[in-house]
Amino acid sequence: MNKLPKIAFPVIIAAVVLFIILVKSAVTIGSGEAGVLYKTFGGGVVTEEEPLGEGFHVVAPWNKVYIYEVRQQELFEKMKVLSSNGLEIQIDASAWYQPVYGDLGKLHQTLGENYLQRVIQPAIxxxxxxVVGRYTPEQLYSSKRDAIQDEIFVETKKILEKQYVQLNEVLVRDVTLPSTIKEAIERKLKQEQESLEYEFRLVTAQKEAEKQRIEAQGKADANRILSASLTDKILQDKGIEATMKLSESSNSKVIVIGSGDSGLPIILGNQ
Incomplete structure (x- = not known):
């Protein structure tokens, strides 16, 4: 068996060392991710440069790369909080968040990879x-859900802006009240609805009665004015005017002038 030349051993060793260095130096960053570079002999976490983007990177083998997801992520939270009158309310909410890309190095340096538990959950x-402590259970149940959602978003966002985290949205999915409080609120709302319906029917009936009264008064006033205006002289003139029109008709007739009551003509004849 032929022995390998002595020069072959150093070459093999060098190749193995080079392979190990390449393996430790190669970093692949996936889609929706970014890397924070830590320089062991160069000042630690790199905060003044952009993070390493997606794709293949080669770094010194003595340095490290910490990979973060920079896409929007969702946090689900079930929280028990107190209303303004001290009753326990359960809030089911979710938050959409992502790290600020340009500040990823600062985020890693100040909070680390578990920044979700360290800052986002406590903030929300x-x-x-x-926010919930400002409202009564009745307000939370009926009309203020959108309001508390917006207010929680605004207050959480103020906190996270200082922590290199971007908050995109807060959604309040459900507000759960104690069953006894919920039933009492539902009874009250039902009573209020019935009261409003009764008031509506009452107002409608009053308006209809007023309309009928006005119509009746109008008819009475019209009849009174008409009766006052129909004097004997006017009635006589109207009768003469009607007689003159009838006399012009082609139908045969006999008109006796001055033979009727009040001197009106009497019309005799047939068609």
């Missing part, structure tokens, strides 16, 4: 407690 819980 604190905002929810603050």
């Amino acid at each position: 819980r604190s905002a929810a407690r603050s």
Whole structure:
């Protein structure tokens, strides 16, 4: 068996070392991700440069790359908070968030990879407690859900803007009240609805009665004015005017002038 030349051993060793270096130096960053470079002998976390983007990168083997997801992510939270009168309310909410891409190095340096538990969850819980504590259970149940959603978003966003995290939306999916409070609110709302319906029917009936009264008064006034205007002289003139029109008709007739009551003509004849 032929022995390998002595020069072959150093070449093999060098090749193995080079392979190991390449393996440790190669970094592939996937879609929707970015990398934070940590320089072991160069000042630690790189914060003043853009993070490493998607694709293949070669770094010094003694350095490290921490990979973060930079796409929008969703956090689901079930929180028990107190209303303005001290009753316990359960809020089911979700938050859409993502790290600020240009500040990824600062995020890694100050909060680390578990920034979700360190800052986002405490921020949204604190905002929810603050906002819900301003409202009664009845307001939360009926008309203020959109309002508390917007207010929780605004307060959480203020906190996270200082923590290199971008909050895109907060959605309040459900507000759960104690069953006894919920039933009492539903009874009250039902009573209010019935009261409004009764008031509507009452107002409608009053308007209809007023309309009929006005119409009757109008007819009475018209009859009174007409009766007052029909004097004997006017009636006589109207009778003469009607007689003159009848006399012009082609139908045969006999007109006796001055033979009727009040001197009106009497018309005799047939067609």
